[in-house]
Amino acid sequence: MKTYIYNFRYFIKESIDIFRLNLISNIFSLLSTGLIFFVLTLIIAGWNISSSVTEAIKGESEISVYFQEGLTDGQIKEMTKSITNVQGVKSVNLINEEEAYERMERVLGDDAQVLSFFEDNPFDAFLEVGIELSEIDIIVGRLSQMENVDLVRDNKEVLNRLSHMSDVLNLISYLALTAVGITTLVIMSHIIRQGIYHHREQINTLELLGAPKYFIALPFYIEGIGMTLTGGLLSLILSHFVLSEIYTQVSGPLPFIPMPDQGSVMQNLILMIISLSLILGFLGSAFGVSSSKGKN
Numbered sequence: 001m002k003t004y005i006y007n008f009r010y011f012i013k014e015s016i017d018i019f020r021l022n023l024i025s026n027i028f029s030l031l032s033t034g035l036i037f038f039v040l041t042l043i044i045a046g047w048n049i050s051s052s053v054t055e056a057i058k059g060e061s062e063i064s065v066y067f068q069e070g071l072t073d074g075q076i077k078e079m080t081k082s083i084t085n086v087q088g089v090k091s092v093n094l095i096n097e098e099e100a101y102e103r104m105e106r107v108l109g110d111d112a113q114v115l116s117f118f119e120d121n122p123f124d125a126f127l128e129v130g131i132e133l134s135e136i137d138i139i140v141g142r143l144s145q146m147e148n149v150d151l152v153r154d155n156k157e158v159l160n161r162l163s164h165m166s167d168v169l170n171l172i173s174y175l176a177l178t179a180v181g182i183t184t185l186v187i188m189s190h191i192i193r194q195g196i197y198h199h200r201e202q203i204n205t206l207e208l209l210g211a212p213k214y215f216i217a218l219p220f221y222i223e224g225i226g227m228t229l230t231g232g233l234l235s236l237i238l239s240h241f242v243l244s245e246i247y248t249q250v251s252g253p254l255p256f257i258p259m260p261d262q263g264s265v266m267q268n269l270i271l272m273i274i275s276l277s278l279i280l281g282f283l284g285s286a287f288g289v290s291s292s293k294g295k296n
Contacts (some may be wrong), residue, residue, distance in 0.1 A: 014219035015226065018195040025194075026227070029187055033231030034238075036180050037277070041239040041269050043176045047169040048268060052260035054166045061136065065127040065143055066151040079148060080127060086142050088135030093128045097121045181280060188224045188284025193291060195220055217289050224285030225278060232277030236270055 019026050067079060080092050095103075100123035131139050136156055143152045247262050 011219050011222055015222040018223050029191055030227050030231055034234035036183055037232050037235035038238050040176050040180045041235050041273055043173050045265055045269060047173045048265055049260060050166045050169050061131050061133040063129050063154040065129055066124060068148045068150045071148055083129060086139055088132040088139050089129055091130035095128050096125045097123055184280040185284045189288035192220045192224055192285050192288025220289055221285040225281035228277040228281030232273045236273055
């Protein structure tokens with residue numbers, strides 16, 4: 001047991017010595033790795049949030065049916081019943097003028113005072129229809145042909161734009177992940193090769209003494225994994241403050257946007273970035289060690 005503890009201390013000490021050998025260069029490499037991971041975390045967070053918002057809006061897809069003025073309560077109830085029977089319609093709720101006014105007040109927030117300039121309530125009553133998004137074209141077509149229906153307003157264009165934005169962010173995330181992976185591997189392998197080159201005499205001595213290859217290589221693996229892990233942790237700390245500010249800015253003026261839980265987003269980021277840091281650190285170290293064989 002004492003031997004394992006001693007060896008562990010030796011490996012840690014050697015990895016620190018390797019890092020100190022080119023201290024300034026390695027510090028800049030560490031900061032660069034942290035910034036690279038930071039950009040990746042923001043892109044992944046943006047993709048995660050946009051996907052969640054899009055799915056939430058799709059799950060609550062609604063269209064607004066405005067009917068002609070002067071309809072009696074009986075006619076409105078009959079229209080509601082007819083709309084309910086349309087395939088793909090999940091719910092129908094009557095929103096009167098007062099409720100429509102209150103909704104707009106909540107949406108406008110501090111700017112709701114502009115509504116006071118109207119002498120009368122500018123909003124009309126309408127039917128709020130919950131639908132299956134896949135049936136939106138058929139439903140809108142049938143409702144538009146119904147008697148006493150004045151206007152059918154849907155959010156299909158908004159949903160299509162959100163879906164397109166989510167797809168674009170998805171593609172950007174994959175491209176960023178690829179770029180970060182390649183860049184990190186190049187940086188780590190270069191650092192490891194430099195460390196091996198500067199320790200070539202010590203490595204030759206250890207080989208002559210019969211030290212196993214893993215014993216010689218392990219400090220370099222610890223250095224590479226330690227640097228990527230530290231860079232990943234730095235990026236997570238920065239992204240936490242940035243995401244907190246984004247959520248604060250969005251939740252105030254735009255409370256109706258169904259943002260995913262910030263804790264859940266950060267939890268996913270932590271799991272992904274830590275995993276990537278460990279994997280890329282190991283692979284970068286492995287490439288650096290393997291490419292330096294026979295050159296020391």
